[in-house]
Amino acid sequence: MPGLTAVDEDDVSSAPRDGAPTADGADRPPAPGTAVPEAPAVPEATVARLPQYLRALSALAEAGSRTVSSEALAEAAGVGSAKLRKDLSHLGSYGTRGVGYDVEQLHRHIADRLGQAASWRVVIVGVGNLGHALAGYSGFASRGFTVVGLFDDDPAVIGRVVGGLRVRPLEEFGEVVGEPGSAIAVLAVPARHAQAVCDRLVAAGTRSVLNFAPTVLRVPDGVDVRKVDLASELQILAFHAQRRAAAPAHRPSAAGPRGATGAPAGPLLPHALHRVEEVV
Amino acid sequence: MPGLTAVDEDDVSSAPRDGAPTADGADRPPAPGTAVPEAPAVPEATVARLPQYLRALSALAEAGSRTVSSEALAEAAGVGSAKLRKDLSHLGSYGTRGVGYDVEQLHRHIADRLGQAASWRVVIVGVGNLGHALAGYSGFASRGFTVVGLFDDDPAVIGRVVGGLRVRPLEEFGEVVGEPGSAIAVLAVPARHAQAVCDRLVAAGTRSVLNFAPTVLRVPDGVDVRKVDLASELQILAFHAQRRAAAPAHRPSAAGPRGATGAPAGPLLPHALHRVEEVV
DNA sequence: AAGCGTTTGTGAACGCGCGCACAAAGTCGC
DNA sequence: GCGACTTTGTGCGCGCGTTCACAAACGCTT
Ligand SMILES: NC(=O)c1ccc[n+]([C@@H]2O[C@H](COP(=O)([O-])OP(=O)(O)OC[C@H]3O[C@@H](n4cnc5c(N)ncnc54)[C@H](O)[C@@H]3O)[C@@H](O)[C@H]2O)c1
Ligand SMILES: NC(=O)c1ccc[n+]([C@@H]2O[C@H](COP(=O)([O-])OP(=O)(O)OC[C@H]3O[C@@H](n4cnc5c(N)ncnc54)[C@H](O)[C@@H]3O)[C@@H](O)[C@H]2O)c1
Numbered sequence: 001m002p003g004l005t006a007v008d009e010d011d012v013s014s015a016p017r018d019g020a021p022t023a024d025g026a027d028r029p030p031a032p033g034t035a036v037p038e039a040p041a042v043p044e045a046t047v048a049r050l051p052q053y054l055r056a057l058s059a060l061a062e063a064g065s066r067t068v069s070s071e072a073l074a075e076a077a078g079v080g081s082a083k084l085r086k087d088l089s090h091l092g093s094y095g096t097r098g099v100g101y102d103v104e105q106l107h108r109h110i111a112d113r114l115g116q117a118a119s120w121r122v123v124i125v126g127v128g129n130l131g132h133a134l135a136g137y138s139g140f141a142s143r144g145f146t147v148v149g150l151f152d153d154d155p156a157v158i159g160r161v162v163g164g165l166r167v168r169p170l171e172e173f174g175e176v177v178g179e180p181g182s183a184i185a186v187l188a189v190p191a192r193h194a195q196a197v198c199d200r201l202v203a204a205g206t207r208s209v210l211n212f213a214p215t216v217l218r219v220p221d222g223v224d225v226r227k228v229d230l231a232s233e234l235q236i237l238a239f240h241a242q243r244r245a246a247a248p249a250h251r252p253s254a255a256g257p258r259g260a261t262g263a264p265a266g267p268l269l270p271h272a273l274h275r276v277e278e279v280v
Numbered sequence: 281m282p283g284l285t286a287v288d289e290d291d292v293s294s295a296p297r298d299g300a301p302t303a304d305g306a307d308r309p310p311a312p313g314t315a316v317p318e319a320p321a322v323p324e325a326t327v328a329r330l331p332q333y334l335r336a337l338s339a340l341a342e343a344g345s346r347t348v349s350s351e352a353l354a355e356a357a358g359v360g361s362a363k364l365r366k367d368l369s370h371l372g373s374y375g376t377r378g379v380g381y382d383v384e385q386l387h388r389h390i391a392d393r394l395g396q397a398a399s400w401r402v403v404i405v406g407v408g409n410l411g412h413a414l415a416g417y418s419g420f421a422s423r424g425f426t427v428v429g430l431f432d433d434d435p436a437v438i439g440r441v442v443g444g445l446r447v448r449p450l451e452e453f454g455e456v457v458g459e460p461g462s463a464i465a466v467l468a469v470p471a472r473h474a475q476a477v478c479d480r481l482v483a484a485g486t487r488s489v490l491n492f493a494p495t496v497l498r499v500p501d502g503v504d505v506r507k508v509d510l511a512s513e514l515q516i517l518a519f520h521a522q523r524r525a526a527a528p529a530h531r532p533s534a535a536g537p538r539g540a541t542g543a544p545a546g547p548l549l550p551h552a553l554h555r556v557e558e559v560v
Numbered sequence: 561a562a563g564c565g566t567t568t569g570t571g572a573a574c575g576c577g578c579g580c581a582c583a584a585a586g587t588c589g590c
Numbered sequence: 591g592c593g594a595c596t597t598t599g600t601g602c603g604c605g606c607g608t609t610c611a612c613a614a615a616c617g618c619t620t
Binding site: 069071085086089093096098099100101 | 565566567568569570
């Protein structure tokens with residue numbers, strides 16, 4: 001959404017520009033020159049896709065590719081090539097026409113933009129069923145995140161060591177979180193406590209929250225909240241499944257069988273389906 | 281009416297919806313034959329919010345409310361009231377002017393639209409760190425889902441009982457999944473195996489997949505895939521956090537991302553922040 | 561150096577979703 | 591029974607995001 005008024009956002013990112021002799025020092029597109037410093041403002045939709053591009057680039061680099069075309073990278077990331085090029089254009093021009101993008105250089109650049117130059121500190125609050133799984137997840141490190149604290153308020157859980165970290169009481173939160181905005185909090189407490197816990201985290205300086213509890217969190221301006229609601233995801237899938245079931249095969253004959261991937265090409269949904277409700 | 285600023289959750293993450301849109305996506309206008317009665321075509325953005333409305337309605341019903349105004353329900357769901365009314369209008373008119381909506385009736389109606397009349401069958405594939413947490417999660421049942429099967433291929437895991445269900449080998453998948461499209465599969469296997477496992481599930485009749493593995497899944501038309509990528513969520517938060525850090529005290533009014541509170545909101549952002557990279 | 565094929569970057573059209581504002585429709589008070 | 595008030599439902603304008611299509615830019619070959 002339009003929410004963020006990206007303020008300046010100049011290319012101040014320390015401009016490491018290591019060895020890469022980009023030759024063209026003239027790719028400073030929006031030369032402000034006059035008037036307001038304005039904001040290149042990367043669109044939200046683009047930001048949401050950058051992680052996918054980064055993942056695809058990591059895979060390509062590991063596979064030995066040195067350059068990729070927008071077509072190939074888009075394929076790997078599961079998007080259209082035009083969309084990918086436009087997305088990258090918001091970050092600046094880092095491709096070479098006629099060749100493509102330098103895998104390593106583009107990876108570095110996107111990682112910089114995502115703040116992944118150094119590892120972000122992550123704290124997990126609520127080490128229950130879900131929090132335990134998250135604490136033991138090894139996939140965060142490779143994406144630029146380091147879990148530096150686990151918190152709970154259950155005496156039976158406090159003190160246990162999970163994933164190499166000791167579970168602490170919430171009172172010690174302030175000691176671990178550090179500077180305001182320097183850590184991301186993952187909320188994995190029961191829904192009825194989520195708001196209260198969130199308030200404490202914000203009071204302690206938290207500016208970024210990933211919420212797993214199925215509740216609407218109220219936070220002051222300046223705090224960023226993203227939610228992951230598994231039940232909602234299932235319900236959205238259920239909605240589509242139900243619609244699919246209600247609308248049987250249309251165009252019985254003329255249906256163009258544009259196969260996607262090696263898989264059964266046969267038309268599905270032979271007849272109406274029914275769901276059962278008993279448990280096995 | 282002009283009192284409070286529109287409450288408005290972030291919710292930017294609406295359906296990236298990669299892959300191929302279902303063939304029947306939106307071929308409504310040029311109705312070739314006779315006028316088809318069905319398919320008012322609920323917008324995707326609306327579908328993604330229906331679960332939130334349903335949750336809010338459940339809470340209201342439990343609190344004893346018999347009716348709600350669009351304003352109150354929107355507040356509870358964390359959206360704007362105009363948006364909510366427009367969303368509901370896509371489902372048909374079920375409100376009473378001058379009064380509001382009947383809580384129980386609206387809940388029933390939305391639940392019907394989401395196919396929640398009966399409990400959907402859910403199978404979890406990959407009972408590791410994450411799959412274990414999901415299998416033991418009690419929050420699915422109240423949202424209309426019943427876990428009916430757990431699958432893995434690790435002999436050390438097969439046979440174990442988790443959440444009252446025995447973990448089965450993938451070979452038995454076909455016996456449990458039932459009619460094509462009648463169950464939703466939750467993928468919680470390592471990324472490098474996700475595609476292969478997904479192919480097997482689809483071949484066995486699965487039409488809805490919720491993917492936790494950080495990979496792009498290729499599926500044939502007619503199969504609906506939604507992904508939950510925790511690392512990406514963190515990276516998006518990191519992007520905003522970094523931008524916030526780069527933009528010091530500016531205009532707090534329009535700056536922050538999606539404020540929710542309609543009142544005081546004492547934004548601080550005292551000074552620039554820095555991240556540290558060493559682990560504790 | 562010039563031509564040729566390739567690929568990027570982007571201008572422009574298009575469609576979707578959002579929020580405003582208001583008339584219609586209903587309730588409540590008298 | 592009637593007027594005033596409340597709240598829904600929606601028409602409309604607008605901005606964001608996606609897609610198409612193409613000229614400019616680049617490497618490679620001759
Ligand atoms: N488990 C899942 O697979 C799953 C799936 C989707 C959503 N969720 C949501 O994630 C959240 C956690 O789920 P769970 O299954 O891990 O629940 P859980 O009950 O197993 O764990 C919750 C943990 O939070 C701790 N806690 C409670 N109040 C606290 C407080 N005030 N401060 C600090 N810690 C506190 C508890 O001690 C417990 O350890 C819930 O909101 C749930 O709805 C879980
Ligand atoms: N644990 C988390 O908190 C977390 C967070 C984000 C994403 N993920 C993703 O979720 C997935 C699972 O994560 P995890 O931590 O549970 O991993 P895990 O290794 O703990 O569990 C994976 C399970 O899948 C099983 N498996 C492997 N190959 C299989 C196959 N071919 N068929 C059936 N089962 C198979 C394994 O036996 C194991 O039990 C991974 O893709 C991971 O990236 C996990």
